[in-house]
Amino acid sequence: MLETVLLSFIFLSDTIATSSQNLDEVVVVSHGQGGKRSAKGQVATIDEHLQELNHVELVRRGSYAWEPTVNNMQTERLSTTIDGMKIFYACTDKMDPVTSYVESSNLQSITLNSGLNGNPQATGNIGGALDLRLRKAGFSNSSLNGFGANIGYESNGSVQVYGADAYHSSQRFYANGGAFYRHADNYKAGGSNEVDFSQFQKVNAFVNGGYRVADNDAIETTFIFDRATDVGYPALNMDVAKAEAFITSLSYKHLFQNRQLESWETKVYYNHITHVMDDTKRPDVAIHMDMPGKSWTTGAYSLLSGSIGRHGAQLNIDGYYNRLFADMTMYPGGAAPMYMVTWPDVGTLNMGAALADNIRLGSESFLRLTGKLSWQHQRLNSEEGYKALSVFFPGMKQEYHQITGRIAANYQFSVLNSQFSFGAGWGSRAPTVTEAYGYYLNNTFDQYDYIGNPRLKNESAIELSGNYLLSIHNFQFGIDANAFIFSNYIIGQFENRLSAMTVGAEGVKVYGNIDHATIANASLSAEWKPVKGLRWSAKGTYSIGRDDEGDPLPLIAPLTYQSRLAYTTGNLGLQAEVKGHTRQTKYGKKYGETETAAWTILNLSANYQLSISSYQVTFRAGVENLFDKYYATYADWCNIPQKGRNIYVNFSFVL
Amino acid sequence: MKIAKGFLLIFVAAALTACNSNDDGVQAGIEIPGITITDDADCCSAEEALNTYNFLQTVQLVPELTTVVDGKYNVYVYTKTGTFHTGYNELYFVSTKKETGNYIKDLTVTSNTPLMYMSKMNKYHSTPVSDKSRIVNYDYLAVKRVWVSFLMNSSENGSWTYSYEVDVLGKSGGVEKKDIVVNALPDGQVWLKSFKVGDDNFFLSLVNPTDWKTGTNDIRAYISKKSDPITTPYALASETFTVDIDPRMPDMGNHTSPNNTPLVKQEDGSYLGTINLTMTGLWRIHLKVKDAEGNVVAGGEDESTLYWDVTI
Numbered sequence: 001m002l003e004t005v006l007l008s009f010i011f012l013s014d015t016i017a018t019s020s021q022n023l024d025e026v027v028v029v030s031h032g033q034g035g036k037r038s039a040k041g042q043v044a045t046i047d048e049h050l051q052e053l054n055h056v057e058l059v060r061r062g063s064y065a066w067e068p069t070v071n072n073m074q075t076e077r078l079s080t081t082i083d084g085m086k087i088f089y090a091c092t093d094k095m096d097p098v099t100s101y102v103e104s105s106n107l108q109s110i111t112l113n114s115g116l117n118g119n120p121q122a123t124g125n126i127g128g129a130l131d132l133r134l135r136k137a138g139f140s141n142s143s144l145n146g147f148g149a150n151i152g153y154e155s156n157g158s159v160q161v162y163g164a165d166a167y168h169s170s171q172r173f174y175a176n177g178g179a180f181y182r183h184a185d186n187y188k189a190g191g192s193n194e195v196d197f198s199q200f201q202k203v204n205a206f207v208n209g210g211y212r213v214a215d216n217d218a219i220e221t222t223f224i225f226d227r228a229t230d231v232g233y234p235a236l237n238m239d240v241a242k243a244e245a246f247i248t249s250l251s252y253k254h255l256f257q258n259r260q261l262e263s264w265e266t267k268v269y270y271n272h273i274t275h276v277m278d279d280t281k282r283p284d285v286a287i288h289m290d291m292p293g294k295s296w297t298t299g300a301y302s303l304l305s306g307s308i309g310r311h312g313a314q315l316n317i318d319g320y321y322n323r324l325f326a327d328m329t330m331y332p333g334g335a336a337p338m339y340m341v342t343w344p345d346v347g348t349l350n351m352g353a354a355l356a357d358n359i360r361l362g363s364e365s366f367l368r369l370t371g372k373l374s375w376q377h378q379r380l381n382s383e384e385g386y387k388a389l390s391v392f393f394p395g396m397k398q399e400y401h402q403i404t405g406r407i408a409a410n411y412q413f414s415v416l417n418s419q420f421s422f423g424a425g426w427g428s429r430a431p432t433v434t435e436a437y438g439y440y441l442n443n444t445f446d447q448y449d450y451i452g453n454p455r456l457k458n459e460s461a462i463e464l465s466g467n468y469l470l471s472i473h474n475f476q477f478g479i480d481a482n483a484f485i486f487s488n489y490i491i492g493q494f495e496n497r498l499s500a501m502t503v504g505a506e507g508v509k510v511y512g513n514i515d516h517a518t519i520a521n522a523s524l525s526a527e528w529k530p531v532k533g534l535r536w537s538a539k540g541t542y543s544i545g546r547d548d549e550g551d552p553l554p555l556i557a558p559l560t561y562q563s564r565l566a567y568t569t570g571n572l573g574l575q576a577e578v579k580g581h582t583r584q585t586k587y588g589k590k591y592g593e594t595e596t597a598a599w600t601i602l603n604l605s606a607n608y609q610l611s612i613s614s615y616q617v618t619f620r621a622g623v624e625n626l627f628d629k630y631y632a633t634y635a636d637w638c639n640i641p642q643k644g645r646n647i648y649v650n651f652s653f654v655l
Numbered sequence: 656m657k658i659a660k661g662f663l664l665i666f667v668a669a670a671l672t673a674c675n676s677n678d679d680g681v682q683a684g685i686e687i688p689g690i691t692i693t694d695d696a697d698c699c700s701a702e703e704a705l706n707t708y709n710f711l712q713t714v715q716l717v718p719e720l721t722t723v724v725d726g727k728y729n730v731y732v733y734t735k736t737g738t739f740h741t742g743y744n745e746l747y748f749v750s751t752k753k754e755t756g757n758y759i760k761d762l763t764v765t766s767n768t769p770l771m772y773m774s775k776m777n778k779y780h781s782t783p784v785s786d787k788s789r790i791v792n793y794d795y796l797a798v799k800r801v802w803v804s805f806l807m808n809s810s811e812n813g814s815w816t817y818s819y820e821v822d823v824l825g826k827s828g829g830v831e832k833k834d835i836v837v838n839a840l841p842d843g844q845v846w847l848k849s850f851k852v853g854d855d856n857f858f859l860s861l862v863n864p865t866d867w868k869t870g871t872n873d874i875r876a877y878i879s880k881k882s883d884p885i886t887t888p889y890a891l892a893s894e895t896f897t898v899d900i901d902p903r904m905p906d907m908g909n910h911t912s913p914n915n916t917p918l919v920k921q922e923d924g925s926y927l928g929t930i931n932l933t934m935t936g937l938w939r940i941h942l943k944v945k946d947a948e949g950n951v952v953a954g955g956e957d958e959s960t961l962y963w964d965v966t967i
Contacts, residue, residue: 287906330936332906335965336843338936340869387870391912391931394871440933499911501933 001546024114024574026052028107028135035109039575039605041620043161043650045182046099046107046132053112054480055128055521057557061637062233063157063187065100069635071114071129071482072519072556076432076490077459082095082132083222084121084267084303085249086350088318090275090295092342092434092441093242095233101226101245101273103180103204105150105163108135108193115463115482116370116408116425119183120316120354121301124404124429126461126484134222136208137176139169144169148178152650157187157198158642161650165481177207186232189641190630196240197232197282216255236444237636239292239398241278247271261306272296276524286503292437293326293343297425312358319351324433325382328440342439350376365413376430377401380437389439389454391497392510402430404458410465419469423482435490435511442502443492444638445554446592448509449500450492457513462485464489474529481522489517491546491591506592517553519545538563544586554588557581558596559594571609575622578602584634595641599631618652689757697824698757699797703835705750707795715748719835720817724828727753730762730821739815739837741805742846743860743877748788748799758797759823764788764827767801768819768888773813782806783847783858783879784888786924804847804860804879805817808839843937850944850953850961856881857892857953860940862925864965867932874900874930874940876918891924896952899943902930906937913921937966 026049027035028042036052038044047066050056058066059074070078080087080098087098111131118129145168152161165178182202188194190418204227210220224247231240241653251267277291299320308314326343352374359367379399380386386398408425431453434441438452465482492509500507523541530536540561545553562579587593605622628645636642687708692701699707715737722730733747746767750759767784768790783806788799801819809815815837820829840846846861862875880892898918904910912933932938940963943955954961 330907332936335906335937336935338904338906338934340934384869387868388933391871391914394914498913501907501910503908525785566703 002455007370007628022248023117024054024112026050026110028104028109039577039603039607039620039622040152040648041607041618041650042104042652043150043163043620044104046102046104046110049104049107049110050130053110054523055114056112057560057633057635058642059555059635059637060633060642061095061235062200062231062640063184063195063198063643064202064228064231064233065096067094067097068099068130069555070112070128070130071484071521072545072553073484076435077124077126077429079118079125079129080123080132081121081129082247083134083249084119084131084301084318085247085269085271086121086297086299087245087247087271088238088272088295088297088322088324090273090293090324090326091243091277092291092293092438093236093238093277095231095236095240095277096243096273096275099130100228100243101247102132102224103163103179103206103226105165105180105371106132106134106204106206108133115423115465115467115484116406116427116461117368117410117423118370118372118406120314120356120370120372121318123350123372125406125426126215126427126429126459126486128465134206134208135176136210136220137169137174139171139174139212139218140169140528141171142506147653147655149653152648154184154646154648156646157184157650160185163531171211172212174205178205180204187646188627188644190628190644192644193630193641195234195641197234200228200231202226202228202231216257218253220251220253221249225586233632235640237282237285237442238277238279238289239281240276242274242276244275245271245273249442256306260575261304264302264304266300266302268298268300270296270298288331290329290331291326291342293324295322295324295554297322297410299577310360312360314354314356316354317352319349320355322348322350323381324348336445340388340439341382341385342441343358343433344389344437344439345381346433346437347379347381348376348433349378360403362413364415365411367397368410368412368609370408372407373403373405375401375403378436380434385437385439389437389452392451393454400454402458404428405429408463417471419471421465421467422465423465425463426460427463428458430458431456431490431605432509438511440501442505443509446492446509447504447506448492448592449505449507451495451498451501451508451510453511456490456511457488459486459488459490459513476525476527478525479522479526481520483518483520486517486519487515488513489515491517491547491553514548516543517547519543519553519556533568535566535568536564538565545588547590551590552586552588554591554593555635556586556588558584558586573607575605577605581633587634596636598632599629600635601629601631602626614655616654619649620652621645621647621649690751690758692757693755695752695755695757697759697761698752698755699760703796704757704759707797710795710798711747711749717746719833720819720830722828722830723753724750724821724823728759728823728826728828729753729967730818730823730828739803739805739835740840741837742840742844743802743804743862745800745802745863748801748821749797749818750821760796761824762797762799763822764799764801764819764905765822765827766818767803768818769803769805769835770816770818770832770886771806771813772816773863777833780806780885781882781888783860783877784890785877786891798832802862802877804858804877805837806847806858809835815949822844841966843964845962845964847962848920848942848963852894852946852952855898857894857944858889859898859961859963859965861940861965864963865967867930867965867967869932869934870966871914872930873933874918874928876926877924878926890949895920895927897945897949898926898928899945899955900928901941901943902932902938903941903956904934904936924963932967935967937962937964 113129118125120131150163163180165610167176206224228243249269253265273295275293301318325345330338354372406427410423412421467480470477498508511524521543525539527537541628545556560581566575583598584596607620624646632639714733720732720911783804785802816832879889912931944953
């Protein structure tokens with residue numbers, strides 16, 4: 001049946017994905033049991049869903065728009081795609097990681113490919129590749145209609161969440177869409193300390209549609225509109241008046257009837273982001289500033305999948321063109337405004353070809369090979385920005401090009417109760433626009449102004465990974481480790497000859513390549529199901545990051561741990577969770593990082609599912625940080641405190 | 656499949672053809688308002704006249720300085736704004752034949768004489784000026800440029816007059832002590848400063864800083880010496896100096912820019928250096944003057960007031 005194939009195609013690749021420890025997935029919309037998800041269910045934010053993934057931590061600058069890190073690498077070393085579409089954030093201060101421009105209701109799942117083994121559309125993914133998979137109703141044999149609604153409330157910060165969606169599905173046509181609204185006031189850290197400027201508000205609406213033009217051919221389209229307003233960033237000097245995205249795509253999918261080729265999907269897409277910072281509500285602003293940023297991207301990819309004998313292969317060709325512009329106007333009282341271009345309208349054209357092959361070597365052994373080669377051309381379209389940067393790099397060009405690539409192999413085999421997996425890869429990335437062309441971008445983390453360096457070399461890394469999983473009956477034990485050995489690692493370097501621009505800044509750093517650096521992560525995990533319905537799991541992860549002089553890199557997690565006890569009986573689920581990290585002793589002092597103290601918190605949650613005729617109601621409630629502990633994680637920007645005790649309740653209805 | 660390929664092709668084509676070249680305008684016959692082109696050797700060719708005409712559209716006439724030489728030739732004076740301000744001003748002289756309106760190439764400004772009357776002290780003094788007139792640009796040979804750097808603006812304390820003499824096709828003429836108004840520059844613009852070496856007074860006139868843009872700019876200045884008697888226009892100093900520049904943004908915690916190069920004397924008597932401006936806004940350019948031996952003779956102290964202010 002075509003529709004099942006069209007539907008199951010997504011899940012087929014998911015199944016492959018979850019078969020290896022390097023690939024991880026969080027399911028936003030549940031299809032029965034199985035799959036990870038946030039204890040808050042569907043109303044959880046994308047950030048809360050992301051927290052469930054292995055290898056992922058979140059850098060927090062406020063209570064909104066957290067920046068995911070994978071294997072202790074931030075946005076620069078990751079790829080984030082939405083259903084394979086490239087999208088780039090528009091804020092020079094990284095207030096808007098692209099994951100902030102979608103809502104949970106837009107998504108079916110979030111997949112993570114750790115390390116260099118990226119999804120076909122990923123480029124520059126040294127640390128990993130996140131793909132946010134959109135939720136599509138899909139075709140069905142009989143005509144189906146449905147409706148769903150979510151309501152949620154959280155005590156800390158009076159968070160309100162309202163969402164509604166509907167779908168129609170038939171043999172020829174499907175459409176689904178919905179709207180989501182979130183509102184939060186300032187939250188309170190442990191001990192009832194209110195964190196000023198931690199509020200936010202967000203609306204999101206989406207529509208997906210599909211039309212079957214022939215038995216084996218379908219056209220699909222997506223529209224997402226997302227708008228956050230009045231977003232506070234307690235860790236930064238400014239807030240956001242508006243962060244708005246429009247995301248759209250049109251794709252054509254063909255399914256083959258023959259045995260070798262499976263499907264061919266070609267998608268064209270467009271998205272744009274407008275980001276407007278705002279410091280008018282802050283007290284004691286030395287100089288009022290306007291700092292808007294814009295990003296727009298258009299692109300296409302064409303993905304051919306097939307299986308020939310033992311090979312399951314994917315061939316992908318993609319291209320995108322992105323433009324990033326940001327500027328800053330400062331208004332000193334009485335005197336003339338001061339203006340500068342902070343992202344000089346950089347146009348990036350990137351074309352790439354990727355190949356992935358899953359080879360079944362035997363009944364219990366698999367080899368996965370992936371590779372991608374990309375060519376990139378960049379032009380500084382702002383004459384003013386180009387000339388300003390030329391002050392620091394006399395003779396710099398207005399156009400640059402880079403070639404990047406990655407190749408990775410992963411071998412997995414099982415013997416009795418054990419599963420082994422080994423991987424190796426090499427990959428490179430081009431400097432980001434901030435790293436290459438950013439202009440006096442103030443970083444509140446170390447209080448330095450950063451200037452990009454157009455003469456940076458590509459950064460590259462060798463990745464080695466291995467993991468072991470032992471399953472004995474109701475007990476599972478796993479070891480997972482990886483190491484990234486970098487060449488030409490890109491990081492801000494002190495430039496004492498330059499004077500800071502931002503009032504109060506310590507000085508200026510210019511991005512540079514350091515000869516080598518290493519990041520390594522190791523985790524141990526265990527799971528035990530002593531009796532039916534009861535599940536205990538625990539996990540500990542340790543990471544190190546070293547620069548070329550052996551000093552710690554910044555934002556590397558200390559020993560983190562998490563333990564959960566879950567009990568399910570009938571329609572009722574209960575869970576208790578302890579998590580925390582030890583004192584961050586090896587912090588990046590040289591890079592302006594400060595030490596973070598140890599912390600541990602306890603979370604409790606419960607969910608109850610009720611079916612009344614064709615209605616399904618899920619009720620969830622819980623308490624986070626039960627003991628109202630005042631704490632900050634190593635990834636909390638400028639050590640802003642996390643939420644104190646938070647009680648939440650939410651309902652999901654499905655009709 | 657074909658549709659899929661088509662999408663990709665369209666995308667690639669769209670991405671590669673980012674811009675079109677402009678359409679070439681059709682060359683029209685040259686017609687210049689108020690000018691009859693004849694084959695008069697004294698005057699501009701049609702192309703020269705058009706260039707000159709186009710240049711004059713970018714500046715403004717100073718009507719009080721218009722005169723007639725020998726009954727046959729009009730002389731006009733222009734400045735950027737049609738007015739004068741404190742600090743460096745460029746004056747553009749143009750002469751036309753009355754009968755055709757065409758521009759005369761053989762024009763020389765032989766005297767460039769500003770004079771201030773200080774009413775409270777009942778004293779007269781002049782101000783720094785250029786030594787001789789120069790052609791502005793080889794594209795418009797008929798335009799001659801001189802400059803005057805006014806020490807102060809007109810006020811109840813003092814008033815300015817301006818006199819000039821020109822030579823048009825061998826005939827002399829000019830204006831004598833015409834009243835002119837010199838406006839003060841707006842806040843955030845100070846383009847003229849003085850320093851003393853021994854008993855000599857020198858003036859540092861900054862040339863056209865409003866042409867600057869964010870990035871690397873040429874910075875040009877003149878150093879003039881106070882005359883004796885002071886009613887004589889102040890000519891360029893014969894001494895050779897070097898002036899170190901240190902641009903700062905007082906509104907941004909004295910932020911500065913790297914790689915500025917000092918003002919060094921050029922063959923034409925001006926001083927030329929490079930200044931790097933990292934953004935627009937108010938720039939205070941601190942000056943340190945060194946003599947030919949490299950000794951600091953003025954400026955450079957922390958509290959020194961030897962600086963220009965420029966707001967771009």
